[in-house]
Each structure stands twice: as C-alpha cells, then as structure tokens.
Amino acid sequence: MNLIDVQNLHFSYPEGIELLKGIDLAFDHRSTAIIGQNGAGKTTFVKLLKGLLKPVSGDILINGVNTKEISVAKLAAHIGLVFQNPGDQIFKSSVYDEVIFGPHNIGIPEDEADESTKKALIEVGLENKVNDNPYDLSFSERKLISIASILAMNTQIVLLDEPTIAQDDYGKQLIQGLVRKLEGEGRLVISILHDMDFVAETFTRTLVFQNGKVTMDNDTKSVFSQTEAVRRAYLEPPHVTQLGNRLGYTETYLTAEQFVKDSLRKREEFKQ
Amino acid sequence: MQNISLYVNKKSFVHDVDFLTKLIYIFVFIAIPIISGSVIIGLLAILISLILHTCAGVLKKLIPIVALSLFVLLSVIIVQAAFIPGYHIVFFSLGPVHFYQEGLIHASLIIVRFLDILLVSSLTVLTTRPSDIVETLQRKGLSHRMGYVINSIFQIIPQMVSSMKTISDAQRSRGMETEGNLFVRVKAFLPLIGPVVISSLVGTRERAMALEARAFSADAKRTYFHEEMKYRYKTPVRIILLLLLVVSIIWRVL
Ligand SMILES: Nc1ncnc2c1ncn2[C@@H]1O[C@H](COP(=O)(O)OP(=O)(O)OP(=O)(O)O)[C@@H](O)[C@H]1O
Numbered sequence: 312m313n314l315i316d317v318q319n320l321h322f323s324y325p326e327g328i329e330l331l332k333g334i335d336l337a338f339d340h341r342s343t344a345i346i347g348q349n350g351a352g353k354t355t356f357v358k359l360l361k362g363l364l365k366p367v368s369g370d371i372l373i374n375g376v377n378t379k380e381i382s383v384a385k386l387a388a389h390i391g392l393v394f395q396n397p398g399d400q401i402f403k404s405s406v407y408d409e410v411i412f413g414p415h416n417i418g419i420p421e422d423e424a425d426e427s428t429k430k431a432l433i434e435v436g437l438e439n440k441v442n443d444n445p446y447d448l449s450f451s452e453r454k455l456i457s458i459a460s461i462l463a464m465n466t467q468i469v470l471l472d473e474p475t476i477a478q479d480d481y482g483k484q485l486i487q488g489l490v491r492k493l494e495g496e497g498r499l500v501i502s503i504l505h506d507m508d509f510v511a512e513t514f515t516r517t518l519v520f521q522n523g524k525v526t527m528d529n530d531t532k533s534v535f536s537q538t539e540a541v542r543r544a545y546l547e548p549p550h551v552t553q554l555g556n557r558l559g560y561t562e563t564y565l566t567a568e569q570f571v572k573d574s575l576r577k578r579e580e581f582k583q
Numbered sequence: 584m585q586n587i588s589l590y591v592n593k594k595s596f597v598h599d600v601d602f603l604t605k606l607i608y609i610f611v612f613i614a615i616p617i618i619s620g621s622v623i624i625g626l627l628a629i630l631i632s633l634i635l636h637t638c639a640g641v642l643k644k645l646i647p648i649v650a651l652s653l654f655v656l657l658s659v660i661i662v663q664a665a666f667i668p669g670y671h672i673v674f675f676s677l678g679p680v681h682f683y684q685e686g687l688i689h690a691s692l693i694i695v696r697f698l699d700i701l702l703v704s705s706l707t708v709l710t711t712r713p714s715d716i717v718e719t720l721q722r723k724g725l726s727h728r729m730g731y732v733i734n735s736i737f738q739i740i741p742q743m744v745s746s747m748k749t750i751s752d753a754q755r756s757r758g759m760e761t762e763g764n765l766f767v768r769v770k771a772f773l774p775l776i777g778p779v780v781i782s783s784l785v786g787t788r789e790r791a792m793a794l795e796a797r798a799f800s801a802d803a804k805r806t807y808f809h810e811e812m813k814y815r816y817k818t819p820v821r822i823i824l825l826l827l828l829v830v831s832i833i834w835r836v837l
C-alpha cells in the first residue's frame with residue numbers, strides 16, 4: 312500500500328481562485344522534493360496532506376485513511392509537518408517543552424518521550440539549548456527546534472516546508488543527513504524547497520508544481536535533465552547541472568563530486 | 584485576515600461624503616426626531632436613512648444589525664406595554680398579560696428613536712473607511728499616537744483571531760485534540776490563552792521597534808497616505824443639515 316494517495320485533488324481558498332486543479336499522486340518511501348515558483352500552492356498542498364485543510368473535491372488517503380474522516384490530532388501520530396515559518400509552530404516557553412509536546416499528545420510513555428525528545432535535540436544539534444526560551448533563539452535555531460519537535464514524534468511520514476531557510480552550510484548538511492537517514496529507515500520525507508542544489512544532492516524523487524498541476528514527476532536526475540521544462544516552470548536547474556550542460560556534457564550532474572570525478576576522468580582520457 | 588470593521592468597500596455618493604459631514608448628519612438626524620417628539624418625523628428619518636443605505640449598496644449588511652437589536656426592541660414593548668403601572672386602556676391581552684394602549688404608544692416612540700439612532704450610525708460605519716475616520720481626526724489635531732491606538736483597536740481582534748487559529752493549527756498538528764464536543768473545545772482553548780498573549784506581546788515589541796526605526800516619534804510635520812477626502816458638496820450639504828435642525832427647533836418652540 313502507498314503511504315499517501317492523492318486522488319483528483321482540487322482546492323481553492325474561500326473566495327479565492329482554484330489553486331490546485333486536479334492532482335493525482337502516490338507516495339512510497341522515496342524522499343521527495345516539491346519545487347515550484349512562489350505562490351504555486353506548495354504550502355497549501357502539504358497542509359492538505361497534513362489534514363489542516365480539506366480538499367474541495369477529491370481525496371487524500373494517509374495509510375489508507377481519508378483525511379476527511381479523521382481529526383488532525385489523530386492523524387498526527389502518522390504524519391508530521393514542519394511549518395514554513397517556525398513562528399507559526401512554536402508556542403511553549405522552553406525548547407524542551409516545545410519538543411516534548413507532540414510525543415506527550417500522541418500518548419508516548421513518559422520515559423520514551425523524554426528519550427526521543429533528547430535524541431531529536433541532539434540530531435539537530437541543539438542539545439545545549441534544552442532549557443532556553445525559543446523566543447530568545449535565532450530564526451535558524453527556531454527552524455531546527457520545529458524540525459526536532461516533529462522528529463521526536465517518530466512519525467512514518469515527515470513533511471518539511473522549506474527546511475533550509477536561513478540555514479548556513481552546517482545547517483544544510485545536518486538537514487541533508489536527516490533526510491537521508493529517515494529515507495534509510497523506510498520513512499517518507501516530503502520537502503518543499505527553493506534551493507535546487509540542495510534538491511539535487513538530497514532527494515530521490517522530485518515533483519514540479521505549476522499552474523495548479525504537477526507538471527513534472529520523476530526521479531530527481533530525470534527531472535533536472537529536462538532543462539527546458541524546468542525553466543518553463545520558472546525554476547533554475549542546479550548549478551552543477553548547468554555547468555555540465557554548458558560544457559556540452561551529455562550526462563546530467565547532480566553533485567559536485569560526480570562532476571569533478573567525471574571531468575578528471577575525461578582529462579586523463581584526453582591526455583592519452 | 585478578516586476585518587472586524589463593518590466597512591463595505593463600494594463606490595456610491597454616500598461613500599464620497601467626508602466623515603465630518605457624516606458626523607453632522609448623525610447629530611442632526613438623531614436630534615430632529617427627539618426635538619420634534621413625533622413618531623412620524625422619526626419614521627421619516629428612518630425612511631431617509633434606509634434610502635441612503637440602499638443607494639450606498641449596504642442594505643443587506645443592515646439586516647444582521649437590526650436582527651440583533653430585535654431582542655432589545657421586543658423587551659421594550661413587553662416592559663412598556665404590560666408591566667408599567669398606571670395605564671388603563673387595554674389594547675389586547677395574551678392570557679393573563681394585558682398590553683395597554685398608552686404603553687404601546689410610548690414603546691413605539693422609544694423604538695422609533697432607537698432604530699433611528701441605529702440606522703444613522705450604521706450608515707456612517709458601513710460607508711466610512713476606519714483609517715479615514717482616524718486621519719480626519721488627526722488632521723483636526725488628534726495626536727498621531729492616539730491615532731495609532733485607534734487604528735490598532737480595529738486590527739487587534741482580527742489579529743488575535745488569526746494568531747489563535749495559527750496556534751491551534753500548531754497544537755492539533757502535534758496531536759492535541761481541538762475538534763469535537765464543547766468540552767474538548769474548551770479544554771483546547773485554555774492552553775491557547777498563554778501563547779496568544781505572549782505572541783501578541785512579542786509582536787508588540789517588534790512593532791514598537793519597527794515604528795521607531797521609521798521615526799514614529801519624530802516631531803516633523805506629518806503627511807498622510809490617503810489624500811484628504813474632498814467632498815464637493817460638503818458646504819451645501821452641511822448647511823442644509825443644519826438648517827433642518829434650526830427649522831425643527833423653531834417649529835417646536837412655536
Ligand atoms: N489562508 C489563505 N487564504 C487565502 N489565500 C491564501 C491563503 N494562504 C495562501 N493563500 C494564497 O494561495 C496561493 C498559494 O499559496 P501557498 O502558500 O500555498 O504557495 P507556495 O507555493 O507555498 O509559495 P511560497 O514558495 O512563496 O511559499 C498564494 O497566492 C497565496 O496568496
């Protein structure tokens with residue numbers, strides 16, 4: 312069974328234009344990036360998956376359960392969402408309380424909840440800020456708190472809305488590690504991103520949202536190999552991909568390592 | 584974000600009238616029926632206000648306002664007509680309760696005045712942009728600090744509502760039940776209060792800094808974002824309104 316099934320999904324906000332115009336998707340455990348220009352409806356889509364918004368028509372099944380037939384709170388044990396803006400998510404006055412809030416609500420026993428809270432804080436590198444007030448921390452740290460508060464719930468599905476916002480290289484590496492680790496554990500990570508280099512290096516599958524539809528859906532390499540189509544969606548392909556294209560390489564490069572390795576090999580071949 | 588102000592953004596000659604002229608209209612149209620003491624004049628004032636509501640395209644918005652006040656009106660009738668001692672002529676009876684004619688006449692006078700006040704003020708509220716009200720007052724010498732406070736009052740409630748929705752989304756996203764029967768809702772509401780107050784305090788601090796960063800407390804002469812509303816017929820309309828008032832006073836005295 313698919314972890315998530317989206318069937319003929321239509322959505323518009325009250326008094327708004329139709330934002331999602333018939334989306335059909337199935338998600339297995341492959342880590343998936345959602346990209347698309349500002350206002351394409353990406354955030355709206357993940358809020359629909361989370362059950363915070365309900366389809367105007369069509370259905371969303373999470374582990375076979377229709378989001379229309381279950382409360383958001385009950386669904387929370389299966390699917391976690393890290394909000395685009397951490398300010399929309401954080402409301403407790405200590406980092407520890409904030410992170411353990413979810414595990415308590417979904418009925419994880421106290422010692423287990425404490426353990427997974429501490430583990431999640433170590434995973435995002437905030438183990439030294441356990442007793443700080445989140446309001447006193449920086450934006451990037453608050454984003455990491457909101458990620459930890461979802462990790463601590465150990466949900467099968469993790470939705471991330473622009474996790475790399477305001478993160479330096481250290482933060483991005485850390486998030487990349489988390490996505491890979493979750494994918495390795497057979498858990499589904501779906502993440503919205505604007506950083507194409509990060510998408511290329513991190514995600515197995517990529518979806519492009521445009522004009523209320525999913526216009527591209529394939530493994531990340533295939534998506535970025537269609538440079539023209541990517542540009543038509545007002546997106547810029549990853550920098551290494553562009554570099555490879557400009558140099559006339561036929562291969563689509565997603566990481567600098569791969570690009571360098573191939574270039575060196577080509578140089579050797581040329582010398583001989 | 585929804586707005587608590589009842590202002591309806593439309594184009595009509597009523598919308599074009601400036602706030603001060605509307606204030607004079609409120610005063611005159613409330614004063615005349617009271618001075619005249621006549622139900623007919625009161626009804627006439629109501630009729631005119633109704634016509635103006637129609638012209639402004641805000642008649643529909645009036646329905647819930649009047650409907651809400653029906654409860655008040657009904658209790659006025661019952662108390663005035665049935666429970667004030669000293670009346671004699673029974674108009675009709677409902678079981679053991681007698682409704683007296685004098686009481687009903689008195690009640691109708693009160694109701695007409697009440698409706699008149701309601702309609703006259705609702706016309707102004709429905710057709711004047713809150714920020715225009717504040718800017719008019721500031722041009723007439725209200726301090727910009729007070730102006731800011733008044734503007735904030737129009738914003739604070741929708742802001743609270745939207746921050747409550749945000750926090751409740753954050754809570755149910757992480758497994759706290761907020762949907763269901765009344766008990767569940769109340770239980771979910773209580774823990775909301777702390778975060779909503781804190782987030783509005785934090786917001787206030789940030790806003791104060793944002794305002795200062797843009798010289799809120801500077802002493803320089805201020806300019807305004809909206810142009811001052813220049814209502815073409817403001818002088819004749821104001822004169823006519825005041826004349827009406829004078830006439831009704833003279834008519835009453837004679
Ligand atoms: N609560 C709301 N009510 C009405 N319209 C909304 C609401 N939230 C978002 N919108 C509108 O829906 C459209 C899509 O918004 P959404 O946040 O889903 O886009 P997005 O793809 O996440 O964009 P971004 O990359 O900028 O985050 C936007 O035009 C936005 O203004």
Ligand SMILES: [Mg+2]
Pocket residue numbers: 353354355395472
């Ligand atoms: Mg978004």
